[in-house]
Amino acid sequence: MSSSQSQNNISENCTWFCSIDIGTSYSGYAFAPRGNLTEKSCEIYSGVWENDVLSHKTPTSVLLDQTKHFIAFGHEADSEYENLVQEKEHEKCFYFRDFKMELYNTVVSRDLSIKDYHGKSCKAQQIFVESIRFLREHFLKVLGVRYCYTVEDDICYTVTVPAIWSDAAKQFMKEAAIEAGICEGRLMLAYEPEAAALFCMQLTRDRRATNCEPMHFVPDQPYMVVDLGGGTADITVQKISSTDIVHNLYKASGGPWGGNQINKVFFQLLVKLFGETAFQKFCEDSMVDFFNLTQKIEIAKRKISMIGDRSVVIETPPPLLHTEEELKCLKNAIQEANLQDMVNAKLGKLIIKNKYFLEYFQVICGKTVDLVTSIIQTENLQIRSIVLVGGFSESKVVQSIFKDSFPKNNVLIPMGAELAVLKGAVIYGFDSSIIDTRICRYTYGIKLERRFNPNVDDPSKTFMKGDQLYTEDCFDKFFEIGEPVAVGTKRSIKVHLNHDDENLSCDLSGPKEIEVFASPEKSPLYTTDIACHSCGMIYVPAPVGGLPVHVKGRIEIEVTGVDNFRITYIDDEDFTFSSPGHIDFMSTHKNSAQDKAIQNSSNQGSSPHFEKVIAYNS
Incomplete structure (x- = not known):
């Protein structure tokens, strides 16, 4: 959009509204026609991905050929890369995963380069452009096949960004979206926690329940939204006026305390038990098995509960644990690591007690809890409700930690918390004027x-x-x-x-x-x-x-x-x-x-x- 054009004017002539989210681990899009975005009813669709455990999002993976031309994105990129590994052709290509955090951890410029899976460099802008372009084209294909609609001039796009990103990082995403083929005059950015809050507001209108208690925002009563994604925790404090206008009350805050930190704990355990050399060889030689293991860890992470003696089961891929001799070696490694009270192994399975992970959850979530506590205590905002959204918020342990840490507050987790940002961004694209002020x-x-x-x-x-x-x-x-x-x-x-x-x-x-x-x-x-x-x-x-x-x-x-x-x-x-x-x-x-x-x-x-x-x- 032109710098002289107000966001409030973008959606006036649009028929369809689409949001795009490039996530740390998973990406996706959501969309709705104008008629679905009324006050009483708000039906928003999300992209569906075949052959994926997390069907509403696809892995944030990009594969380029040796000349840096685009080959595939998401699950297809993972599968194609595995084929290249089998054919010993993978080192000629460029394969990127989990690259979103590069825009948080570094000084962002148009010349920023990021390294692929094997340490080869490529311009970061190209990787984000290809990601957005793929999601845009996938959406357009769905729109054409399902709804026979092909007029892109009538589509308003919203690209989500963490509110805690630098101004340069946000501009970087906007420029990438434009280069990916989205018309500047029909493009806007949405802050992820703000978008999630709009989704929660819509739930109150639809009178849907959360998984803890009915969602209800009292006019002029401050509430906090904590967006817990894979990479970051993104926090905003808002209130809603009697006319349903959102006012931000505190500057966007947060840090790199997302759910991927728990994934790292899983992998560190596997390295400890199987050995760094063996695990590295597994990662390089058995990519499909590695990607499947990553998804299983993602699911297992959400099943971990506060009951320490209960266990989660990880199916170990055959390249790691296939024979009785390998099982014997693994059990010896468990003994040597003094983990026999927490970890057990069977052929094809690793059984880990919840208590092994609980300390790590406390450490990782503790950083977000400390920041939330500081905001509540120092700003005297009289916050009554804390709304948790994002994929990491679906963890029972995360929910328990927040409820235990804030017993005087209503800790709410809306239905579909993982898609709250995507669907809320569609609502924001439809009516950005609903958010009046930012800090x-x-x-x-x-x-x-x-x-x-x-x-x-x-x-x-x-x-x-x-x-x-x-x-x-x-x-x-x-x-x-x-x-x-x-x-x-x-x-x-x-x-x-x-x-x-x-x-x-x-x-x-x-x-x-x-x-x-x-x-x-x-x-x-x-x-x-x-x-x-x-x-x-x-x-x-x-x-x-x-x-x-x-x-x-x-x-x-x-x-x-x-x-x-x-x-x-x-x-x-x-x-x-x-x-x-x-x-x-x-x-x-x-x-x-x-x-x-x-x-x-x-x-x-x-x-x-x-x-x-x-x-x-x-």
Whole structure:
């Protein structure tokens, strides 16, 4: 969507609504026609995948050939890769799994590379593009076959992203979706916990039950949504008005505490019992068996209960445990690891008592519980209900840990918690105006120069401009951490530049740029503070006819959606407007030589960049 287009206008002329979720371990899509998304009834369909244990989602796997051209996605990618392994052709290809966390763990740029299963690198953008393109095309095929509908111009797409992702990561996903063939004018992003909350709201309208008690949101009563996926825990706090409008009350929070951490515990146990060499050989030589084992572990994880002496049974693939001699070796390994009270083995089966895993659940869930406790206690939000969604929330142990940790709160798990994000994102695509405000995760601002104030300013940051003493690198904020920001909120940046300066050579018709900074502090003093970092660039086109020689005006920033801003330059002299600009969160000012040149010229009163020509505060 254009940065100047409000999300609220996207769905007006759409007939179908589709959401796409690239998950850490599993991906999928959901969809519905406009007629299904009424207030009283909300029937939303999800993609169905054949030959998959988790039928409403498919593994997040991508297979490329040796020239990096797309071969397959999901279950088909896993199966095809296994065939290549059998034919000893797999090392020529690129095979990726569980790559979503790369956008959480790293600094995201368009040049970001990720490594495949065997350590070979590929551009991350291509992997996400191919994933989104496959899901989009699968959806279109289903739409054409089942509903004889093929007009994509009438389809609104919503791509889900964790709310705790960086601005750059969210922009990365949007650009990947556009490159995957989704029209920018019919695309929006949805925050995963917000989407899940919308799904839960719809359950209350449909009067469906949760698996613990009826879902009910009291108007103006704060509630918390904890989205527990495979990779992350994503937390948001909201309230619903009497008119069913959602207001966010606390900044998005969370961390890398998803259900895949328990999967790792399973695999670590298998390595301990079978030996690292044997298990690694199994993973490489028996890919289908390995993938099937992964799915069985996913299912077993959800069956683990708080009753420690009960057991879960994992069917061990033949390559790992096939003969009586191998069983004997395994039992010896169990004895040597001193696990005989927790683990037992039979031919083809590994029997593990729940108590082996409970400590790990406590550690992993404990990080999320600690954060939830901190939010409840420090923010004094009077939260009554905690809603758990996402695949990891379907674990009985996870549910018990949260209920035990928050006995004074209603801990609710809606029906279909695993698909809550996908289905809620369809609802959001239909009516994004239902979410009114979001909370800033950081303080955002730009760099300016102002007249030196001896009571506030650092003397080491002073310089002379004419006969006046100025301070450089001052942080001028336009959004503050914790601030509620609604669609339509506007902020202005005053700018002043004299192009007559003999030291300044600048194209008056070209776009201008301002470096954007972010800080976790409410009132940072300088853009060079340790906690402050460069997070993007504002690009502002010149008005028709170019900028005047003497620039005196303001740059207006208007919030138009989850990931969108309308950026406009307005001249104070003749009130001319520029065409809409944009904020690029994957572009930062890194040219140190250019920085030095700008610094030198600014000491003479000039600069080719707007971030050095903000109207000086007296």
